[in-house]
Amino acid sequence: xxxxDVMTSYIQQSMPDAVVTVIxxxxxxxxxxxxxxxxxxxxxxxxxxxxxxxxxxxxxMKDGRIHALEITAEANDGS
Numbered sequence: 001x002x003x004x005d006v007m008t009s010y011i012q013q014s015m016p017d018a019v020v021t022v023i024x025x026x027x028x029x030x031x032x033x034x035x036x037x038x039x040x041x042x043x044x045x046x047x048x049x050x051x052x053x054x055x056x057x058x059x060x061m062k063d064g065r066i067h068a069l070e071i072t073a074e075a076n077d078g079s
Contacts, residue, residue, distance in 0.1 A: 001029040002065040007057065014056040015040045017076075030067040035074070042075040049073035 004022035011018050015038040023033040034053070041049045050071055060066045 002060050003029070007032070007034070007060070007066075010060065011036060011053065011056045014052065025068075025070070030065065032066065032068070033070045033072075035072040037074045037076060039076045041073055042077060044075075046073065 004020075004024070007022050008018075008020040011020050015036070017040070018036050018038040021035040025031040025033055036049075036053055040052065044052075050073060053069075053071055053073060054061065057066060057069075
């Protein structure tokens, strides 16, 4: 299990300006819908944005605390 606060902390370690919204999709605290808005995404294609998020969440992904993610990654400019 991982809390939304802990997930936010992992992401903000890599992207300090990130605004993170976490929704527990199944009530089991391992399947999440995640929205991250950060200036770090500006000018980057969607796959690079997703890679950045997966890298930030590497530890809880590898240890099984996160089983599934549905990701939305936006730059501060709305792109």
